[in-house]
Amino acid sequence: MGQAFDSVAFLAHCSSHPGVYRMLDAEGRLLYIGKAKSLKKRLSSYFRKSGLAPKTAALVARIAQVETTITANETEALLLEQTLIKEWRPPYNILLRDDKSYPYVFLSDGVFPRLSIHRGAKKQKGRYFGPYPRAGSIRESLGLLQKAFLVRQCEDSYFRSRTRPCLQYQIKRCKGPCVGLVDPAEYAEDVRHSVMFLEGRSNALAEELWAGMEQAAIRLDFEQAAKLRDQVALLRRVQDQQSMEGGSGDVDVLAAVVNPGGACVHLISVRGGRVLGSKSFFPQVGIEEGVGEVLAAFLGQYYLANSERDLPGELIVNAMHEDFSALASVLGEQRGGELHISHRVRATRARWQQLAVANAEQALSARLAHRQHLATRFEALAEALNLVELPRRMECFDISHSSGEATVASCVVFGPEGALKSDYRRYNIEGVTAGDDYAAMHQALTRRFGKLREGEGRLPDILLVDGGKGQLAMAREVLQELAMPELILLGVAKGVTRKPGLETLYLNDASHEFTLPADSPALHLIQQIRDEAHRFAIAGHRSRRGKARRTSxxxxxxxxxxxxxxxxxxxxxxxxxxxxxxxxxxxxxxxxxxxxxxxxxxxxxxx
Missing domain, CATH: 1.10.150.20 (5' to 3' exonuclease, C-terminal subdomain)
Incomplete structure (x- = not known):
């Protein structure tokens, strides 16, 4: 046991300047990164004799060393803190796991511009609309535009190589600009209408189309009038779905909800007064934090740590925090214009705020219910296998191919909180006889546990193999070859009828055969993991097979x-x-x- 951290001696020489502090354990592992206006005042709060929350007390008990970096001001401390958190991701910090960039609708330049989904840096020439919180939201918009205005969405290389109209033309989703079936002026008008929709000017667009419909009817051009009528109907349908329409400006609405089981931040993206969509985030909360602390950490990691984020002029939140003033200043500089963080809002903005809170509460409630349900299944499995402790990590392998073509092995990982998708792996199987699932499994397991022996990755508590006796024997053979530590092997074989609920299970070897009742939560967990491995393997196989067949x-x-x-x-x-x-x-x-x-x-x- 190492010597206890001497907080009195440390605080006696601690600076009162602004800065960043890093807490480390006895083995030099980073535990927590924080910032402060006054390092001495902030760090003193951790070492008081009473009043610490249980999780904070657990953090303090592990501290063996505290390192500090003095900065010129609070803003510099904020920026350094976010940089370090992104790089090191300490276990006791609030961590945002989803750092992907949001998608945009991209309208290219040219005589016949293309509409498409775009992620990442905005280097191409053209216009960008968004951001949209989910890819699903952007596909809905593109689907509507394709039906209403028939602007092309095909790849430029595909567009240039066409010699006759494609299927999109046949089903009236495109006007065939690739083969000159539409006049550039007419196409430009369709593009202009698409831009009006993407800018949120749906009412003005509907009125313009309605006027055009009336003029067409006066000219007795009933075919054109019917087309314009259908376009207006599509727009009205979207406006009916947009119950939060009516505001103005570019706004991100963020609401955080925290309870003992976790935290959720729900973000609603508003551009041009129009709600583009929303998304829930579940940041990892290491110590007891309030709503304001979670929001401050989320804003810093979400916007500051990703410079490609689109920053609106206003952020609406459901709680305030002392860091928001510095955050607004830094984000304003990053945006190149003023940025406000608002809490007390009225009218449409208040409805957006209430909607974000309701969504955050619902999402967190559903997530915790799912966790509780999964925890019950894990407890049932531990009981069924006579385990002393609850398994914390289960891995399942499966093989997929078509008559031996493009064989892929999948590895999925589950814990008591659900699927650990960042740990999923696929293995393209090479050099084995086509259709030899045993050899494919041998190769996949050797590659997976060979890396583990070299110090990469974590050892699972249970290795689940889909395939029964043969695959179980293969898994045991691989582990013996690699001289791996003992771990629980569980083979799953489908029953004679191959119906769910009639699986035969093998624990460690073929001699320990058993079954579980069809309504057993333990069996349901095994089926869930097995089915997920099967789905992941099939998806990988289809992707590989499709790529092979597309390759000339x-x-x-x-x-x-x-x-x-x-x-x-x-x-x-x-x-x-x-x-x-x-x-x-x-x-x-x-x-x-x-x-x-x-x-x-x-x-x-x-x-």
Whole structure:
């Protein structure tokens, strides 16, 4: 046991300047990073004799060393704190796990612009609309625009290579600009209407379309009038769904809810007075924190730690915090304009705020109910397997292929809080006989636990293998080969009828065979993990198979680049006809020599 941290001696020499502090344990592991206007005053609050919350007391008990960095002011302390938290992710800090950038609708430049989903840096020339909190929200908008205004959404490379209209034209989702079936002026008008919708000017757009419909009717152009009527109907339908329409400006509305089981921050994104969508976040809370602390940590990590975030002019929150003044100043500089953090709001903004709070409460309640449900299943499994302690980590492997093609092994990971998707892994299986699931499993397990022996990753408490006796024996063989520590092996074999609820289970080896009642929570957990491994393996297999089938047999031929591939396919009318051609026929293609034709023929007939 190491010597206790001498807080009295440390505080006696601690600076009162603003800065950042780092708390470490006896082994030098980082526990917590914080900032303070006065380092001495803030750190003194951790070492008082009473009044600490239980989780904070647990943190203080582990402290063996405190390091400080003095900064010029509170703003610099805030920026340094967020940089360090993002880099080190200490266990006792509030941590935001989802740091992906939000998607935008991108309208490209050109005579026939394209609408698409865009993430990341805004380097392409064109206009960006958003951000949208969820990809689902953006797809809804693009789907509506495709139905209403028929602006193309295909890739530019696909657009340039078309010689006849595609399916989107046939189903009236595009006007065929790729083959000149629409006048540029008419297309530009469709683009202008799409922009009006994306800017949130739906009412003005509907009125303009309505006026155009009336003019078309006066001219007795009833076909055009019907098209405009349908466009107005689509817009009105969206406005009916937008119950929070009616505000103005660009706003992010954030509401935090905290209870003993965890925390949730719900964000509603408003642009041009129109709600684009919302999303719930569940930050990791290491010590007791109030709503204000969670919001302050969330704003810092969400906006400051990701410079590509779109910053609106106003953030509406459901609680205030002393750091918000410094945050607003820093975020305003990052935005290049003034930014306000508001708490007391009225009218439409108050409705947005109430909606965010209600969504945060609902999301956290549902998450905790799910956790409780999962905890019950884990307890039942521990009882069924006669375990002394609850398993904290379960891994399940499965194999997927089509008649041996594009074999993929999946590994999914579950804990008492649910699926640990960041720990999921897929393994592309190579060098085994097609359809040999045992060899595929051997390779996947060797790769997974071979890395573990080298010090990478964590050992599971239970290794679950889908496939019964044979796969269980294979798993045991791999663990013996690698001289791995003992861990619980659980094989799952489908019953004779292959119906859920009739599985046969094997504990550690084939001699320990048992079943569980169909209504057993332990069996339901095993089925849930097994089904998730199956889903993940199939998704990986389909992706790999699709990629293999999309890859041209010509891509590996030296001297045949994209241009020559196009010429070959154009000359023969497709890969199938090219495959039937002889070497002499291939050599007749412009730019293809006899020697190159021999290489192409060999590549096409190598299987």
């Amino acid at each position: 047999s010509l891509e590996g031929v030296t001297g045949v680049g994209a241009k020559r591939r196009r010429e070959l396919l154009k000359y023969f009318g497709g890969l199938q006809e090219l495959s039937r051609a002889s070497i002499d026929e291939i050599a007749k293609t412009p730019g293809i020599s006899k020697k190159l034709a021999e290489s192409i023929y060999a590549a096409l007939h190598s299987e």
